Amino acid sequence: MYFAPRPNGASATAMIAHCLSEGHIESPARLESxxxxxxxxxxxxxxxxxxxxxxxxxxxxxASDQDILLAHSAEFLAEFKRLENGEKxxxxxxxPNCGVNPVTTTYAARAAAGSLLELLSMVGGQNDNSTTQSxxxxxxxxxxxxxxxxxxxxxxxxxxxxxxxxxxxxxSKKLNKRVLIVDLDIHLSGGTSDCIKGDDNILLVDVYGAxxxxxxxMARLQGRSWQVxxxxxxxxxxxxxxIDSSAGDxxxxxxxxxxxxxxxxxxHQPNLILFSIGFDSCAGDDEGFEFxxxxxxxxxxxxxxxxxxxxxxxxxxxxxxxxxQIVEKGVRQVSLAMASTITL
Ligand SMILES: [Zn+2]
Numbered sequence: 001m002y003f004a005p006r007p008n009g010a011s012a013t014a015m016i017a018h019c020l021s022e023g024h025i026e027s028p029a030r031l032e033s034x035x036x037x038x039x040x041x042x043x044x045x046x047x048x049x050x051x052x053x054x055x056x057x058x059x060x061x062x063a064s065d066q067d068i069l070l071a072h073s074a075e076f077l078a079e080f081k082r083l084e085n086g087e088k089x090x091x092x093x094x095x096p097n098c099g100v101n102p103v104t105t106t107y108a109a110r111a112a113a114g115s116l117l118e119l120l121s122m123v124g125g126q127n128d129n130s131t132t133q134s135x136x137x138x139x140x141x142x143x144x145x146x147x148x149x150x151x152x153x154x155x156x157x158x159x160x161x162x163x164x165x166x167x168x169x170x171x172s173k174k175l176n177k178r179v180l181i182v183d184l185d186i187h188l189s190g191g192t193s194d195c196i197k198g199d200d201n202i203l204l205v206d207v208y209g210a211x212x213x214x215x216x217x218m219a220r221l222q223g224r225s226w227q228v229x230x231x232x233x234x235x236x237x238x239x240x241x242x243i244d245s246s247a248g249d250x251x252x253x254x255x256x257x258x259x260x261x262x263x264x265x266x267x268h269q270p271n272l273i274l275f276s277i278g279f280d281s282c283a284g285d286d287e288g289f290e291f292x293x294x295x296x297x298x299x300x301x302x303x304x305x306x307x308x309x310x311x312x313x314x315x316x317x318x319x320x321x322x323x324x325q326i327v328e329k330g331v332r333q334v335s336l337a338m339a340s341t342i343t344l
Pocket of ligand 1: 185186187278280319320321
């Protein structure tokens with residue numbers, strides 16, 4: 001099993017240096033906790049036969065301009081490069097949220113997307129689906145800034161580049177893969193749907209559940225109705241708060257959520273599954289439900305087991321989740337779950 005980024009490497013250091021503002025909830029401590037969790041869990045990883053499993057970190061990599069252009073527009077990239085070069089822009093059109101130091105932020109954003117791309121190239125990224133290795137591996141990228149709110153034209157929320165969309169479009173356009181993205185962040189991604197729109201190789205199942213006014217506002221802004229399950233573009237969006245206002249493991253692991261993801265595996269027939277993992281759905285996060293870290297593990301394990309049957313590589317990437325101790329617990333459970341579905 002592979003992880004990214006390597007602790008203390010240039011990419012990890014860049015992602016930890018990125019700061020939106022002093023005391024912001026999307027903090028460097030989230031990534032420090034995630035990396036510490038990986039270092040601690042590695043000796044405990046067991047494969048499906050309960051045999052200790054070797055794991056490693058992939059090499060650092062920065063997303064190139066060509067990588068970014070798969071998910072974002074040329075105008076977006078042009079402004080990104082102006083910020084990257086230290087140009088002061090009074091009101092950036094595409095980047096309203098570049099943090100206290102845009103040069104540091106843009107570098108961290110290239111490192112975040114690049115880490116996921118390097119993981120993709122190691123875990124099922126080959127364009128030959130018959131390789132044995134690609135059938136065996138799992139990967140987890142713990143990165144920041146997160147990406148799933150960023151659209152083709154605009155960075156959004158706490159993100160700069162849409163990491164998961166760049167990876168999915170790389171897999172689709174360059175490796176000829178069919179990709180299923182499963183988004184478990186509490187917030188509707190919005191950005192990922194926008195970036196993948198029109199690419200029928202990619203299907204997004206977006207499991208979200210922001211409560212109250214926020215969800216009404218988001219739905220209205222996106223011109224959508226407000227239902228348990230909606231399909232639009234290349235997206236199926238499932239609102240768990242409408243299934244049960246205090247949704248716990250029984251909801252996430254039930255027919256309307258996990259069942260829907262498993263049927264997407266059957267109907268879409270992906271040869272790569274990407275999980276956008278936001279731990280802000282987790283019990284203990286300020287916006288979380290009663291979905292536990294164990295529940296995340298069970299959810300991902302069940303999907304990985306169905307993927308193992310079908311020989312599909314699975315990669316997770318960190319999105320939201322704002323309590324470092326919750327991120328630490330979640331990363332541990334997800335890592336154990338992914339490893340336990342590897343058969344050597
Ligand atoms: Zn979120």
